[in-house]
Amino acid sequence: MKITVDTGSCVSSGQCVLLAPETFDQNEDDGTVVLLTEEPSAAEQDAVRQAELTCPAAAIRLSGT
Numbered sequence: 001m002k003i004t005v006d007t008g009s010c011v012s013s014g015q016c017v018l019l020a021p022e023t024f025d026q027n028e029d030d031g032t033v034v035l036l037t038e039e040p041s042a043a044e045q046d047a048v049r050q051a052e053l054t055c056p057a058a059a060i061r062l063s064g065t
Contacts, residue, residue: 020047
């Protein structure tokens with residue numbers, strides 16, 4: 001699984017950080033998503049899929065899933 005994020009679309013809801021904190025963080029200045037790793041661990045992959053589905057701005061994209 002590989003993750004890409006569109007920070008320009010991000011609305012800073014923080015759902016991704018709540019669901020997958022090992023993979024996502026938020027920018028301290030504006031709250032937009034910060035990708036901590038493009039390839040999450042196997043243990044984090046289900047949470048990352050949930051974060052993609054939950055993102056209100058559809059700013060998270062997964063490939064190779």
